[in-house]
Amino acid sequence: MASLLYSLLSRIVLLLMIHTSLAKPLCHPDESSTLMEFKRSFQITTAEFHCIYPKVESWSLDGHGDCCSWDGVKCNEANGHVTGLDLSNSCLFGTITSNTSLFHLLHLESLNLAFNDFKSSSIPYGFGDLSKLYGHLNVESFVQNLTLLKELDLSIISMSSPFPRILANFSSWKSLVLRKCGLHGEFPVSIFQLPKLEVLDIGYNDNLSGFIPEQQWGNPLKSLSLGGTIFSNVHGSKFMGQIPTSFANLTQLSYLDLSKNNFTGGCSRWLVDLPKLNYLNLSVNQLSGALPLSFKNLTRLVVLDLSFNSWQGEIPNSLWELKDLEYLALQHNNLNGTMDLHKLENLTTLLLDFNNISLVSKTKINATLPKLSTLSLVSCNLHEFPRFLGYLNGLEWVDLSNNKIRGSVPTWMWNGSKETLLNMDLSHNFLTDFGSSHINLPMPQLTYMDLSHNLLTGFLNKQINLALPMLTYLDISSNLLKTTLPSLPPLVIYYNISNNNLFREIQSICRARSLVILDLSFNSLNGIIPSCLGNIDSLTILNLGRNKLEGMIPNAYPKVCGLKIIDLTNNQLQGPIPRSLVNCPMLEYLNLGYNQIHDGFPSWLSKLTKLRAIILKSNKFYGPIETHRSYFHAMKVIVSQDQLEYMNTSQRFPLSLDTYEKVVDYEMKLMNKGTQREYSKVPYALKGIDLSNNKFEGCISDFIGDLKSLILLNLSNNILTCFIPPSLANLIVLESLDLSRNKLSGDIPQQLAQLTFLSSFDVSHNQLFGPIPRGSQFNTFGASSFAMNEGLCGTPLPKKCIMVGDDIPLPTSPLEEENGDKSLFDLDWKVVLIGAGVGFLIGVVLGNIFIDEKSKWFLYYSKIMAKRWKTSRRH
Numbered sequence: 001m002a003s004l005l006y007s008l009l010s011r012i013v014l015l016l017m018i019h020t021s022l023a024k025p026l027c028h029p030d031e032s033s034t035l036m037e038f039k040r041s042f043q044i045t046t047a048e049f050h051c052i053y054p055k056v057e058s059w060s061l062d063g064h065g066d067c068c069s070w071d072g073v074k075c076n077e078a079n080g081h082v083t084g085l086d087l088s089n090s091c092l093f094g095t096i097t098s099n100t101s102l103f104h105l106l107h108l109e110s111l112n113l114a115f116n117d118f119k120s121s122s123i124p125y126g127f128g129d130l131s132k133l134y135g136h137l138n139v140e141s142f143v144q145n146l147t148l149l150k151e152l153d154l155s156i157i158s159m160s161s162p163f164p165r166i167l168a169n170f171s172s173w174k175s176l177v178l179r180k181c182g183l184h185g186e187f188p189v190s191i192f193q194l195p196k197l198e199v200l201d202i203g204y205n206d207n208l209s210g211f212i213p214e215q216q217w218g219n220p221l222k223s224l225s226l227g228g229t230i231f232s233n234v235h236g237s238k239f240m241g242q243i244p245t246s247f248a249n250l251t252q253l254s255y256l257d258l259s260k261n262n263f264t265g266g267c268s269r270w271l272v273d274l275p276k277l278n279y280l281n282l283s284v285n286q287l288s289g290a291l292p293l294s295f296k297n298l299t300r301l302v303v304l305d306l307s308f309n310s311w312q313g314e315i316p317n318s319l320w321e322l323k324d325l326e327y328l329a330l331q332h333n334n335l336n337g338t339m340d341l342h343k344l345e346n347l348t349t350l351l352l353d354f355n356n357i358s359l360v361s362k363t364k365i366n367a368t369l370p371k372l373s374t375l376s377l378v379s380c381n382l383h384e385f386p387r388f389l390g391y392l393n394g395l396e397w398v399d400l401s402n403n404k405i406r407g408s409v410p411t412w413m414w415n416g417s418k419e420t421l422l423n424m425d426l427s428h429n430f431l432t433d434f435g436s437s438h439i440n441l442p443m444p445q446l447t448y449m450d451l452s453h454n455l456l457t458g459f460l461n462k463q464i465n466l467a468l469p470m471l472t473y474l475d476i477s478s479n480l481l482k483t484t485l486p487s488l489p490p491l492v493i494y495y496n497i498s499n500n501n502l503f504r505e506i507q508s509i510c511r512a513r514s515l516v517i518l519d520l521s522f523n524s525l526n527g528i529i530p531s532c533l534g535n536i537d538s539l540t541i542l543n544l545g546r547n548k549l550e551g552m553i554p555n556a557y558p559k560v561c562g563l564k565i566i567d568l569t570n571n572q573l574q575g576p577i578p579r580s581l582v583n584c585p586m587l588e589y590l591n592l593g594y595n596q597i598h599d600g601f602p603s604w605l606s607k608l609t610k611l612r613a614i615i616l617k618s619n620k621f622y623g624p625i626e627t628h629r630s631y632f633h634a635m636k637v638i639v640s641q642d643q644l645e646y647m648n649t650s651q652r653f654p655l656s657l658d659t660y661e662k663v664v665d666y667e668m669k670l671m672n673k674g675t676q677r678e679y680s681k682v683p684y685a686l687k688g689i690d691l692s693n694n695k696f697e698g699c700i701s702d703f704i705g706d707l708k709s710l711i712l713l714n715l716s717n718n719i720l721t722c723f724i725p726p727s728l729a730n731l732i733v734l735e736s737l738d739l740s741r742n743k744l745s746g747d748i749p750q751q752l753a754q755l756t757f758l759s760s761f762d763v764s765h766n767q768l769f770g771p772i773p774r775g776s777q778f779n780t781f782g783a784s785s786f787a788m789n790e791g792l793c794g795t796p797l798p799k800k801c802i803m804v805g806d807d808i809p810l811p812t813s814p815l816e817e818e819n820g821d822k823s824l825f826d827l828d829w830k831v832v833l834i835g836a837g838v839g840f841l842i843g844v845v846l847g848n849i850f851i852d853e854k855s856k857w858f859l860y861y862s863k864i865m866a867k868r869w870k871t872s873r874r875h
Contacts, residue, residue, distance in 0.1 A: 027067035031082045037101040042094035051091035081107035092116040114155035153177040175199035183208050204228035214246045223255035248273035257281040268292030281305040305329040342368045353378035390415045399425040406430040423448035498522050519543040531556045545569040557583045565589040577602045593617040606631030612687040624698035635707040645684040688712040705730040712736040726751045736760040771801045
């Protein structure tokens with residue numbers, strides 16, 4: 001009986017399987033092969049920031065090879081043809097070419113290739129063969145036959161083309177997403193009126209303009225994103241207008257993004273009529289006035305972003321009635337008032353930076369914000385820590401910087417979130433210490449910690465135990481710490497304890513193997529620099545400047561290192577520069593100034609092609625300044641100073657569902673335009689060489705004239721001789737040139753007057769002769785720039801030049817200045833002419849007999865006459 005029942009059940013299962021297979025046909029073999037060929041044309045890279053899951057890895061022809069079961073593939077249930085392909089966030093790396101196999105999927109109706117790395121591919125013409133499915137300048141040919149296409153997502157694919165107006169002819173559009181594609185020109189307003197359009201996202205096409213119609217919208221529209229464009233509600237305008245009341249017609253709208261435009265005025269009139277709205281982003285506009293009370297009607301709101309506007313007045317109480325709200329951003333406005341947050345039980349992110357607010361404290365405070373994970377209250381005029389912090393069980397990010405919080409950091413701060421906290425910033429307050437004599441901070445997930453710019457004095461004296469094994473960022477700079485350097489957590493990435501009063505040695509650095517940024521500057525640290533730094537392959541920024549370190553710089557880089565910036569200035573370092581630094585090919589900035597380094601010019605450093613600033617001032621360097629003309633490549637390439645780009649490095653820190661990227665700007669101090677200038681942000685175009693206050697000797701090498709992108713050059717306070725090379729006129733963007741306090745002779749090359757950017761110039765305290773160049777920037781320099789050069793003449797010096805021969809300007813002699821025009825100059829001139837005619841050397845001898853008091857003047861003039869005599873002999 002049991003066997004009969006089993007047989008019957010087996011037959012039923014078999015019939016069901018047959019029925020299922022008949023009802024749902026398999027993928028066509030040719031389309032399976034086409035997809036496999038498309039897979040093989042790309043690499044899989046998990047390094048891509050948007051990479052989530054490589055869907056094509058599930059594709060295989062093994063077994064039945066039914067492509068309809070593959071990830072990202074959708075088939076028509078009636079005929080088995082591939083109609084949809086969603087490979088967004090799939091870690092694809094490669095180029096889409098004109099013969100890509102994808103073009104053979106002729107039944108494709110929906111295509112999503114967003115968030116991959118196609119290496120800025122243009123969209124090939126082959127897409128035009130997909131008659132049921134678009135890119136660069138071939139946009140029209142791509143879409144002209146795609147009359148059945150309903151959904152298209154080509155986000156972050158470089159098109160760099162005008163918006164294709166042909167898209168407005170597709171009455172079948174249901175979803176059109178062309179986000180961040182480099183589109184420009186004017187957006188066709190008729191697309192708003194397509195009868196079936198539910199999703200429209202053309203955000204972050206920065207040069208795409210258009211206007212929002214006042215009426216006749218397509219009612220089905222549920223999601224609209226125009227953020228990062230230049231839309232307005234005035235036809236043909238790119239800059240002004242209030243948000244039109246026609247939005248009230250979009251009764252089905254649930255997603256609205258109008259951020260990063262130039263909308264003005266308020267927005268209350270149309271909000272009332274959008275009851276289904278759950279996402280509203282109006283950030284980065286010019287909206288002003290009071291926050292509208294009509295927010296109370298948006299009961300389904302989950303995300304509300306009104307940041308970076310000019311809203312004023314009190315935050316309305318109706319905002320706290322939005323019980324579904326998860327994300328609230330009001331930062332960078334002029335809002336004030338008291339916030340009652342206890343009703344927002346679903347809130348996960350609260351951003352209120354740069355407002356003037358206070359927080360309500362409830363008796364049952366443990367019920368406040370149970371889901372909050374991100375809290376940012378920067379510059380909110382807070383005077384105390386919010387009490388609800390101690391009851392948050394899932395807090396990951398807290399930023400209370402730039403407030404007026406005084407006194408101790410309370411121990412209850414870590415009660416609920418010590419296991420979840422990833423990032424903490426309490427900088428720029430008036431904190432003095434932690435509220436216990438023995439503090440244990442067991443925060444195993446902490447990646448970012450900033451306690452800078454406070455009044456901490458007893459932080460480490462109180463024996464605080466930083467039990468933070470996962471710490472990747474620590475910044476306690478600009479405090480008044482008075483103890484030894486604390487041990488670094490082994491996994492720390494960013495460690496900044498600068499601007500304190502720390503002393504003793506820094507061997508504890510050797511425990512950190514994941515360091516990217518290390519800043520211990522402005523302390524009193526002593527001892528030697530540990531050689532273990534050479535074993536930290538990830539290190540990018542090393543700043544140990546302004547301490548009391550001594551000994552030699554360790555020869556610590558036997559293999560390729562990733563350092564971009566080295567700052568060891570103002571220490572007591574000795575010995576030579578280690579040649580192993582040549583193994584740091586990414587090095588951009590090297591500052592070894594104000595030490596006691598004894599070495600010749602490190603010409604081998606010029607092999608570092610990215611080096612853009614080298615500072616060796618105030619050491620004991622000696623010998624000639626020599627290098628090969630083909631080196632210092634980065635100092636030869638001129639970067640436009642109109643681009644507001646700064647030298648920096650970036651580092652990502654984890655959040656539970658995302659990452660946070662911190663940009664760290666380079667800092668440096670250079671003697672520029674005659675004064676010591678501190679650059680908190682260093683322009684990318686800034687390139688300089690400072691070798692001043694050493695014992696370099698010999699001539700200034702002509703190779704310096706090849707470094708055409710130099711902004712500043714300082715060779716002062718050395719023992720340089722010979723002439724100023726005219727090739728310095730090739731430094732066409734030079735702003736500061738200091739050659740003072742050397743033993744340079746000859747004239748100032750007239751070609752230097754071509755340096756139109758030169759604003760600081762100093763050749764004082766040399767042995768220069770002849771006239772000071774006139775014109776351009778030289779008309780602005782004072783007498784101090786040329787002082788203590790007895791042979792110089794002309795403005796701005798009191799000594800005037802006279803013209804002799806073929807308009808050769810010469811300085812007046814001392815006797816001429818005393819006796820007027822009837823001076824020994826007439827005799828000198830006759831003697832020299834005799835010398836030029838009957839024998840130059842005889843003339844020089846006779847001239848010296850008569851003009852002993854003006855020998856320097858005579859030698860200069862004789863040199864010029866000798867050159868002219870030799871030239872005349874050749875002709």
